[in-house]
Amino acid sequence: MKRLAGWYGGRSLRSRLAMLTAAAVAVAIALSALACWFIVRDRLYGQVRQTLSDTRPPGGPNGVSLSCEPTAAAALAGANKVGTHPFPNRFDVQYVKAGDDVCFPYGAERIIRTDPSDLSATGVSIRDGSYSDGTPALVKRSPAQVQSGPNVKSYTVLIAVPVDTVQSSLQQLALLLAGVAALGVVGAGVTGRLVARSALKPVDQLTNAVEHIARTEEVGTTIPVRGDDELARLSSSFNSMSTALANSRERQIRLIADAGHELRTPLTSLRTNVDLLIRSNDTGRPLPEATRTKLLGNMKAQMQELTVLIGDLLQLSRPETSRPEREHTVVALHEIVHRAVERARLRGPGLQFALVVDPWYVRGDGPGLERAVINLLDNAVKYSPPGGTVQLALQDGRLTVRDHGPGIPPDELQYVFDRFWRSPSSRQLPGSGLGLSIVAQAVQDAGGEVSLGPAQDGGPGTVATVRLPGQATAP
Template identity: 40%
Template sequence: MNLRSKLAIAFAGVGAAAAILVGVFSYQAASQRIDAELDRSLLTTSAEVAAGATQVLAPSPVTRGPDDDDHDEAQPMVAQSIAPDGTTRPIGGRPVHLDVGDADRTLAATGSLGDHRYWDFTAGRDDYRVITVALGPGRGAVQLGIDVDESRHVLGELATRITGVSALVLAVAALAGWLLARQITRRLVRLTQATEQVSDGGLAGITVPAGGRDEVGRLATSFDRMLGRLADARADQERLVQDAAHELRTPLTSLRTNASVLRRFAELTPDARARLLDDVDGETRELTHLIDELVELATHRYEAEEPSAIGLDEVVERAADRVRRRTGRTIVVDTDASAVTGQAKALERAVANLLENAVKFDATGPVEVVVRDGRVQVLDRGPGIGDDDAARVFDRFHRADAARGLPGSGLGLAIVREIALAHGGSVFAEPRPGGGAVVGFTVGADLLLPSSHPGHVEG
């Protein structure tokens, strides 16, 4: 059973339950009201009969219907008197003898004026409501009965009408529930179809029924955004695989060439052997470095680190020390007291990648690192960045013309961009006045913390 049918049945059930409860309470209220009016009428009429007004017992004109019972509806009442000794005498009305019980005899013998009791009596096919009213001590009592078949007939018709109305309410509630469920589930059906297309592996051409401020509309909007991110992720994945395959061909081709040369290793001079081994060693290092950065970029390994309060000067200094030891180059650090909530190892990796990129392009001069208010920038005196390369320098595997013959995977600055975006910031690359380049990243303003220690300048 689908959701639309369940909602329709639920609406019908609620409507039917409400109609039945209202009908039952209405029937009970009507029945109690009719019985109360009947008892009050009996008490009033019994007083008239006791006063001698027996004309109220006379037959009245009545029009019979084809479905009416054959008993005498024109004369619905019967009356009799009870002597103090318990004997009875008919007064008028229907020729029916009413039973006299011990309570009635007690009222006739010792009851005070006006004392009375109600009870029910059945004679043949007719039901009566009977009242016994005492006339005073030693004066006997009057019994008056009235045929209640007409009242029962009215209550029966009321029950029939209530049943019909309940059935009508049930049908209307089911129809309204189905229409309302159809309106509610229409977007859910289209959303389900879209999810089924996605589960079948298709992302192209999927239309999500967005719109509306209710829960379904919000779900559709969120799902549309999720599909957009999924499509972007798939496109990035395909682009990464294609770029990685392209970049891996160069070192693999070189290694294949060197492997063929190694077959004639004994024929090579010592200098040629040394150059060949250095070439193989360099290519394997480059291949290993490329694979490591591919894995890190594809898996976002740095995202598993828990954010904490850190000083950017400490992060920059650790990265600078590592690059100094690795390259022997001079790194000048100039930082303020910027502190952020972030991932220390990821930020250190980003700074180290910027420094290694600067050292690669600036082969002689010192490299500078400047930190101001969460903005990290690395300055070098290399060949600089052209206008065409400034917009693509942080793309995966992008290499400027000046970097074609230099080592590297082409992923270092792409990792910097991923880390900066993960910290709510951005990246930038621009020419440095006097020659060279300024490359760096920023941290989101909401992650900046009040400074707790002074900055410093260090070479």
């Protein structure tokens, strides 16, 4: 059994499907053939029994001539016939009586083998029997009164009909059904093979696509989808997965390229300053104290810029999908806003902050949301004019941050949340171009949405709007 299971398990899916199809068809044909054979057998034997039941003994109780001599049986055994057969070519009749010889009507042709139960038969019945030469037959037995001289004797009359032709027909039918079943199984195997090849064609395409990706690492390969069955759903799922992998790789490549580009400038400046300090030491010509202090200050600022850039990159290295629910907690957004404003005051000491903050509780990542609010305020501080005002409001889950700076041109609004994108007019200002990308990711993780646009009152500046689902009271 284990060997058979191992042999079956080692076959291809196409072969196993063809084998299962052939096996199912074989079972169905075998059951149908058996049912057909039994039905035909019952019908044929039923017709013989019905005909035999309708047959009456010849000549009536007093009108039959019997030969009860021992030589009668011998004559029959020698195939000698006398007279006319009472049932030509159909039935054979004989009479039996306890203690007497078997009696035959004149013209009888064959001897019916008697059974001990025939002598005690009281009613009409039909049993399986045979002739003396072994030919199978159905035998009807019934009581009969026969006039013999002045006396009336009781006999059991046996009427038999051969069923060898019925059995021969059933054997031929069995051979015919076996041949049809064999042809059906072979045809089912061939058809199952063709059906399996056609049905599993999408699987072959999927396998080829997976092998191609594994060999060439070219993600994004798709296969055609036909229909709406399970294989079509599998193909669609594979295409979606392949497209998602391609997009993920493209984002990774773009992130690496952009990060390399952004890191090149501060690293080049650092290397230039370090080379200048080393050259001054090697030549024995120390730099003036003011120049040296300025160089060290620039190096410190560049190191801080690198630190911020690397932190932003780490923040964005997370997948662009929502965090699992188990990492989200209930966060008091109004408290986060107050902490972010305190930090923003330190970065813009000459600015005014107008606050309207109502309680609002959301479910999300607390540090990520705090980083998002800080980035929005940093942008507002960076682009606000000296002595300007930053307006911040949190009402009914809607957080708005407005500055009164130069604003963003309308044709650039579609790029503000892209990684490393910076407006041409603000590239001289410090920053990595990742702040708003971090804002968008944190807000999306919390199930909210963020937008950036011009002030609604037509005045100068830009308004950042964040909408987060939550409630005004602590849960």
